[in-house]
Amino acid sequence: MSPLKGRRIRTCALLFFAVTFTMLLLTYTFRDPSLYFFKHAFHRPDNVFSKGPCACHRCTSDPEGDPWFTERFNQSMYPLMTRENGILSNDTLQWWQLLQPDEHPANYSQVVEKLFQVVPNDVHYADASPGRCRTCSVVGNSGNLKGSQCGPLIDASDFVFRMNEAFTEGYEEDVGTRTTHHFLYPESAKDLDDNTSLVFIPFKVLDLQWIISALTTGTVTKTFFPVKSKIKANKDKVLIYSPTFLKYVHDSWMEGHGQYPSTGFLSLLFAIHICDKVNVFGFGADQYGNWHHYWDFNAGIPNSIHDRDYEYNVTLLLAEKHKIKLYKGRL
Numbered sequence: 001m002s003p004l005k006g007r008r009i010r011t012c013a014l015l016f017f018a019v020t021f022t023m024l025l026l027t028y029t030f031r032d033p034s035l036y037f038f039k040h041a042f043h044r045p046d047n048v049f050s051k052g053p054c055a056c057h058r059c060t061s062d063p064e065g066d067p068w069f070t071e072r073f074n075q076s077m078y079p080l081m082t083r084e085n086g087i088l089s090n091d092t093l094q095w096w097q098l099l100q101p102d103e104h105p106a107n108y109s110q111v112v113e114k115l116f117q118v119v120p121n122d123v124h125y126a127d128a129s130p131g132r133c134r135t136c137s138v139v140g141n142s143g144n145l146k147g148s149q150c151g152p153l154i155d156a157s158d159f160v161f162r163m164n165e166a167f168t169e170g171y172e173e174d175v176g177t178r179t180t181h182h183f184l185y186p187e188s189a190k191d192l193d194d195n196t197s198l199v200f201i202p203f204k205v206l207d208l209q210w211i212i213s214a215l216t217t218g219t220v221t222k223t224f225f226p227v228k229s230k231i232k233a234n235k236d237k238v239l240i241y242s243p244t245f246l247k248y249v250h251d252s253w254m255e256g257h258g259q260y261p262s263t264g265f266l267s268l269l270f271a272i273h274i275c276d277k278v279n280v281f282g283f284g285a286d287q288y289g290n291w292h293h294y295w296d297f298n299a300g301i302p303n304s305i306h307d308r309d310y311e312y313n314v315t316l317l318l319a320e321k322h323k324i325k326l327y328k329g330r331l
């Protein structure tokens with residue numbers, strides 16, 4: 001056999017194997033969902049198999065043929081307010097202004113204009129790409145965190161979201177130590193450290209006036225009841241939750257249940273929109289069915305203006321469909 005012929009045979013054999021292997025892989029990957037791994041193992045920007053929206057093993061925003069998720073999830077909805085999207089549609093403005101009625105609200109557009117003289121008007125996190133794998137821990141305040149030992153797992157994510165009165169001192173083993181984003185509103189405000197982004201959720205025009213004041217002059221001291229006049233937070237890292245997004249969460253995800261969604265549910269949907277992988281901790285009741293905070297076992301939390309049960313049902317469904325991973329207590 002001439003050396004030339006031998007090389008040709010080897011080349012042919014190699015080609016044959018490559019083609020067969022590729023075809024097998026393609027066939028099985030798209031026919032059998034249990035081979036999901038194959039499809040996702042190749043999610044690299046430089047890979048011909050890259051089809052997914054992110055570089056994680058699973059991507060939150062991947063519709064994956066789930067109609068329940070696809071019906072509700074709108075990727076174009078941006079969760080943060082900017083000067084531009086701060087101009088609300090009539091529908092949204094009307095709905096939003098009725099959440100926490102205020103007899104003499106100030107002029108909304110003038111307040112928003114003033115707001116962006118105090119806080120930055122930047123667009124963040126709109127960098128989804130097949131090369132990104134952003135992991136997030138959403139940490140609610142449920143008593144089911146007590147004794148969970150989830151701290152290190154919570155801290156291991158790129159972003160760690162906490163909310164309202166949450167603190168970590170004394171509970172580090174169970175809740176972790178890092179906080180990249182803290183969600184709050186005037187009546188639940190607390191001081192934050194310099195590295196944490198304050199994600200402010202406004203429910204009325206007065207709330208927007210409060211955040212302006214709390215970061216500057218401290219003249220607004222009362223909403224429904226006395227509130228902190230000043231807040232310690234890094235002004236350059238303040239983000240404002242968009243009222244349009246809030247209405248989208250209420251309409252699409254809560255299907256109108258409850259008066260408006262809770263801080264926990266709003267943080268969760270925020271995460272689903274800006275993260276590629278979402279781990280959820282401290283949501284729902286503890287193992288005895290009690291709703292309370294991990295730091296306070298006496299205070300029951302009333303199921304008031306939020307439809308807590310409906311919110312939790314949606315959370316469970318998101319977990320069932322592998323959009324989030326829900327940790328319910330001890331690891």
Ligand SMILES: *[C@@H]1O[C@H](CO)[C@@H](O)[C@H](O)[C@H]1NC(C)=O
Nearest residue numbers: 071073074075076077078244
């Ligand atoms: C998704 O959101 C965009 C931007 O707000 C909107 O224009 C569009 O109509 C929405 N799509 C659906 C299906 O609701």
Ligand SMILES: *[C@@H]1O[C@H](CO)[C@@H](O)[C@H](O)[C@H]1NC(C)=O
Nearest residue numbers: 087088089090091092093094
């Ligand atoms: C919104 O409301 C204003 C005044 O209330 C009205 O002038 C304007 O036409 C409305 N716009 C739309 C699109 O309905």
Ligand SMILES: *[C@@H]1O[C@H](CO)[C@@H](O)[C@H](O)[C@H]1NC(C)=O
Nearest residue numbers: 105106107108109110111113
């Ligand atoms: C609010 O102020 C803007 C301009 O600053 C003005 O165009 C608008 O008419 C005002 N809206 C109301 C309801 O007074």
Ligand SMILES: *[C@@H]1O[C@H](CO)[C@@H](O)[C@H](O)[C@H]1NC(C)=O
Nearest residue numbers: 177178179192193194195196
């Ligand atoms: C803020 O982040 C820097 C850099 O990661 C770190 O050195 C510093 O200790 C952090 N400060 C606080 C208050 O966590």
Ligand SMILES: *[C@@H]1O[C@H](CO)[C@@H](O)[C@H](O)[C@H]1NC(C)=O
Nearest residue numbers: 257307308309310311312313
């Ligand atoms: C939550 O789901 C359970 C079980 O599917 C159902 O019985 C219950 O009515 C749901 N609750 C709400 C508020 O939708």
